[in-house]
Amino acid sequence: MIDQFYTPPELARFLVGCLPDSFTPSVIADFAAGEGSLLRAASRRWPEAQALANDLSPATVRLLKAEHPNWIVSNSDFLLDRSVRSSALESWAGRVDLVLLNPPFSQRRRTPHQVVYKGETIGVSLAMAFVLKSLAFAHDGSYVLAVLPDGCLVSKRDEKIWLKLKSDFHVEILRDNANSTFDGVRARTSLVSISGIRVPRMPLSLKDGFAVSGPSCVVKRGQQQMHSLLPSRAAAAVPLVHTTHLVAGQVIKSGPRIVPKSHVCGPALLLPRVGRITTEKVCVLEPGDVVAISDCVLAIEKISAEEVRELRRAILENWTVLTDSYRGTGAPHITLERASLALSRIMSADSAGGSEWKSSNSEGEFHEPASGPASVIAFGERSQSRSPVRLSMVESNRARSSAARNRSR
Known part of the structure; x- marks a missing residue:
């Protein structure tokens, strides 16, 4: 009350x-x-x-x-x-x-x-x-x-x-x-x-907050429960990806084929939602690949192939930010909300290190979309432009090299 x-x-x-x-x-x-x-x-x-x-x-x-x-x-x-x-x-x-x-x-x-x-x-x-x-x-x-x-x-x-x-x-x-x-x-x-x-100074969001600009990428939770999957030979069937299919940074499409409620289209980044997270489990789904994901897997999609690889690099370089978000008294797990917040923090840290993650928002922002097990996240550094800009990641090799030299001094 x-x-x-x-x-x-x-x-x-x-x-x-x-x-x-x-x-x-x-x-x-x-x-x-x-x-x-x-x-x-x-x-x-x-x-x-x-x-x-x-x-x-x-x-x-x-x-x-x-x-x-x-x-x-x-x-x-x-x-x-x-x-x-x-x-x-x-x-x-x-x-x-x-x-x-x-x-x-x-x-x-x-x-x-x-x-x-x-x-x-x-x-x-x-x-x-x-x-x-x-x-x-x-x-x-x-x-x-x-x-x-x-x-x-x-x-x-x-x-x-x-x-x-x-x-x-x-x-x-x-x-x-x-x-x-x-x-x-x-x-x-x-x-x-x-x-x-x-406006470029608006670097906040509530956990269930209001994002000023349009969505930039989608963090999606899989819907297929492993105990209830129904293999299919239908033309619409696609490979199911479980945590066991995330191997050495790549998505192994050897799982049973199913007709999913929703699917993930590459390019995308897949990682476990439940279980022990390792760097090898953060995997790239290549452009053109279409899969279903189990409810133990998260997908980050709606970004380009270059952006997917840059995002994976940023996650690995700021590894503890992600791993500290996995919690639980039994099997460690991460929620959509904690995953989105962790990604926002990673992008902020990565921008400080020399990469530019540009969007119309100023720092990490998150809001929950109208329906479905997914989150919309927008993140970026301060931009002087007021026009809506979808998320783009531009690698600044000169800035990163300079930052690396400074760290080695």
Whole structure:
């Protein structure tokens, strides 16, 4: 259950009044809108702006729609990408000029939220998770203004992420609020502004986060269970690849032929999902090869043959990042989510070593697609281009040679 303490009108007016006279937003959003006082204050100052409201409560959403027919009102769990994608928010990423937030301060029985910032996984509070995810909807020149509990500003949990945000953006505490600001609760809060936003500086994702750009490659889990396979001689049958068919960096297509629910087309990179992982088990599926994979195998596809080999090299050079993601009290295994996060960290480390992994996002980002046992991952270094660019890996031999010389000194 989320605590609900709505924003007093006076506080909403003050927050909106902190923005410069020269700032004229076209799109204003509140992703935890509640009664809508923040958006109402903003709409009075900028009546021509489009208001975008979201709330978790269906009853609150019905009320907002009835009272404000010109607003775009969404009913989604803002921290769950599946929920966002099925809502009115889905098309607004990177289009919001002003984000106003009074996020939930606490949620009972909820573990810390995990975010990935510049390849590093960091636990944050619920309020901070709302702030971070709202950045995916911003663009160059946007503002994010938030009412935050003082615990978010001074707690050890959020200390690390604040240091990173302050190094990338302009963060300003606008005002400290009195304990009696919110009816029904004594809570110290502050008004915080985040500005100086630049799209190439958006290096974060939540574990179930929102990726700003389109998908770059797909991490897929096999669907065929070994105990229920049905060999077939049909024309549509393809070889089944199990972990035993991943040998010395190559995919051995000697398994039984089956008619699969889904298949993997080369070029792709296959590796075990379950069991002991070794470097020889990270295998290249050659271009043109079509196979089915067991539920003990992961496939990374939708990238070129050159990119597949570069990805394998990067994994081997940052081996412990992947192996540390295999866990379990019985047979070690890796989830789609942990695999995607590990790959993001590997790409960040590899970029620092001299290779360029270019995409429209700035660091590793992950989100879960609408359906199916797969994850979409986009990773890359900071790019000055704002146009959507699908993942491409360009090997910089000169940069790598220079990095190798520096390491040998």
